Amino acid sequence: MQRLLTSARQFLPAVQGAAGLAELQRAGGMLSVRSFSSEPDSHDDFKPQVKAAAAGSVEAVIEEDISSHDVFLYMKGVPQAPMCGFSNMACAILNLYGVDYGSRNVLADPEVREGVKKFTAWPTIPQIFIKGEFIGGSDILHEMHQKGELKKALEGVKQAEE
Template sequence: MLFMKGAPQEPRCGFSRQIVAILKEHDIQFASFDILSDEEVRQGLKTYSNWPTYPQLYVNGELIGGLDIVKELAESGELASTCPKAVSLEHRLKTIINQSPVMLFMKGNKEGAKCGFSRQILEILNEVAIDYDTFDILQDEEVRQGLKTYSNWPTYPQLYVKGELIGGLDIVKELKENGELKSVLQGES
């Protein structure tokens, strides 16, 4: 967690800008808090950390330090072992796709589809009576946009079986009409 002035996309001081640049350059995964947005946190954190200046970088709840310490860690090569690396979008997508043998990326979830196509595909999958999980693309814009590129499939819903893209609603309807859907969902075809 980086306590800084401003946000990573718009730092409000040179020190914050430099520390963000170092963290990004080293693919460090981090969240941030704009101390200019909350005077109580700004003053309280100085006391809590016994560190009078900003930015302040914390890893697993422990203060690492400010810009000078982060620079030293980067120069010595210790920054990577001190801070968690950012997970690539491709790795994240593969993890989500493979969290269940049958995975449906849709608008909404099993309990409530948020578009007609998603509603229709849920009805078809529920008829087949096979276990599947869903991922609501409306909750994560990075996944929503990234999966379109990753799968080379521009629309939703998208159905995956054992990590492989089957297709969208039209393909699922076609498989159902041809009597092939259950075997495809079981990974037999």
């Protein structure tokens, strides 16, 4: 325990100093600390790991998504559990037509979330693509549904398997 507390001193702010350590020791608590080293003789497992995205990789992901599905939805959450009302509405409308559609949860990937906004110059999520063409958000999808335009746009689109 003393070794742990001694090594913990370097990670505690100077303001807390000995008082913080004494309190930790009185409580019998354990301190778990993981540090990374950039020393040249350090093992690679202890060096900082940074995954750098290749230039254009977000655009490539978006291109792949919309080209591999007749209908694709960038949304918050997943179709079985939308995480916002607008995403829920988009899923409900697409489900009403019974079409097969792909989706990507932008909450799980902030790079794609911002990338799709730049790709379409549309500031909000969800975003719907039909046959590779950007349609808009859930409000546009809803308007198309009300006007009967969505049925025509979805002609020839594969139906979802039940």
